[in-house]
Amino acid sequence: MPRARPAEQVATLAVPAAIISALGYGAYRTRLLALLSQYLSQPGRKSRVFALLLLIVNWKSLPFAWTFRVWYTMVTHILLRKPPSYPPSSLFSPVVTSSHVSLFETDYNLHKSNSTYFADLDVSRSHLVSHITARGIKLLNRNATTRLVMDPTSPNKPAKGRFGVFLGAVQCTFHREIGPFQRYEMWSRILAWDRKWLYMVTHFVEKGASKAGKKVVLETQGAGKAKGTDAAKVYGTAVSKYVFKMGRLTVHPAILLDASDLLPAREGGWVVGEEGVVESENLGEVSEQEAGQWSWRQTEQKRREGMKFAAHFAALEGLSKFFDVDADAVLGNFAVG
Template sequence: MASATRLPLKSILLATSLVLGVSASRIQLRSAVLNTLTGPGKYSRIAVILVIFANIKNVPFVWHYRVWSAILRHCLFSKPQIPADLATSSLFLPVISSSRSPLYESDYNFHKSNSTYFSDLDVTRSHLVCCLLQPGIERLQHNLRTKLVLDKEGNAVSGRWGIMLGSVMCSFKREIGMYQSYEMWSRVLCWDRKWIYIVTHFVKKGTCKPTAYILNDGSWFGKKGYKKVKGDGRVRDAEFDEKAIFASAVSKYVVKLGRLTVHPEVLLQASGVLPPRPGGWATMSGPSGESTPEIVEVETNGTAEVGEATEDSDWKKVEAENKKGLKFAEHFAAMDALHHEFSGSQGPALGRYTTGLLW
């Protein structure tokens, strides 16, 4: 993710367009198509083409295209713009992306192989992180100028930034059949002093719709791409939950600037999706590493009227939702200690085998 934004993307895009344009002008497309679809061996060539298109998702480098297109869309071509009046209520909203399970993703039961869920997670997480946190990512990228993250002496931290994946856990509930379409609903689950946790639900496509899509976009080619569309707002019940959710996954990300771990709330605040903290931020303009910003305890007098939106009540809502997510995340985080269970050379092994034809 960091690598994509460090490259001179506009120059690369212009050069690539020129190369493709010149190359296309020298290729006689009509003759190439006719030569492929006619003549000796045409049935074999047509069969190969059909197999490739039927499994285009698993062709080499398509995964890279899917991930990079998500990153570049939100960080370059069509920067997301969350309406200011909805920004702080958007923190826990999902991003929905759809896909399908082709033949090459199927196991011997002709279901989507459990290993392929993780490549889909790479794509949907890229959409969510770049869509929700793009303003903070941009400030982090230019930290020497924005001074978002400072060291103990109050100087802007230099170094390459990155949002790195720490671990993933996926719980499978129902199988996804061959060529069955599905949706991935990804949202921020919670965060602690180091990690941002993201939950993704694999859901049967078309089963439910959100009440609306709130994003606008700042496209190179004008305001387009995102739409405010009213959904059905159907309430999820036990029967719906059982039949529609195929799997649920939790992933955790850490934000780095050089060797420094950046507190998740620094990036969330810089992205404009956190409500004001009662009493302000103690160290947002000071050291911004793993141990900061510090929480300011504020006594509330309870004078706000019922239903009245205050800074205190907005922050409490976010804090309550975050604590609810942490109840799940703390069990996930406990799995980090599993590395200590590796026995190594302390005893015998059952055997040694290769995992492929050659390696």
């Protein structure tokens, strides 16, 4: 009897598996619909429908919803989708994330609670970094082969350890309130970077405040010229910073950005000087478009402009020194916090 070819063997195994999966899904769906029908047909139908609708419109506030929202962004952009190929001119362009205010997010003034902004920021930042640096993240996860980060103690060997992204700090300014069930957008983009931190700025804005939100930058084109923003449509502004690690070794943000093809070629590279960046270098005359291409000078100019704001944010780290561990007395000590 002739031996089955590999393709036939795969088909022999795959077809029954597909049939079993289809039957299982059909049974699950039928059972789910039956349970839902039973739930809605029992006494107190109106109350049950109301409770179900309440859960649906407030799903983002349910237990484990935050975990799902964050992991969904990372799995989708890094594992399921093909990494995008944006030109360096789009490095500072925003990524837009849409959301709404659930009833469970409101405070006693029936406005979106200030504390809930930070959960939304986790999701928006994850979309930004996972999307635009997916290519670089994949390469850094194979650092033993790609050798993008070298071990400082053994310069000829690649750094060991798992690549990770960690949040260092967040600061948020609240401009206007957002009402219950109101839809809004989060516009997150790269602000700047230094030797250690990648700084990002996020604007919470009115849904549809800018027509640009409906236009996705094509992978073959750059970002358009920035225009003024209607401050009345901005609900809040936040600044965050990420640090990238390879084991316990800090990875320069420019390495990740460069590996993602988001930085133009620069003589000497982007990791220069003792601090990894050179602030004193004279950029000369920076034109809007040099020889029809986006140059490293334009990227560096925008990075420095962003650092003017990021530097104030970074200076807040010094406030930890104001904690007086030897204080003689406190004004109160309360249990419920």
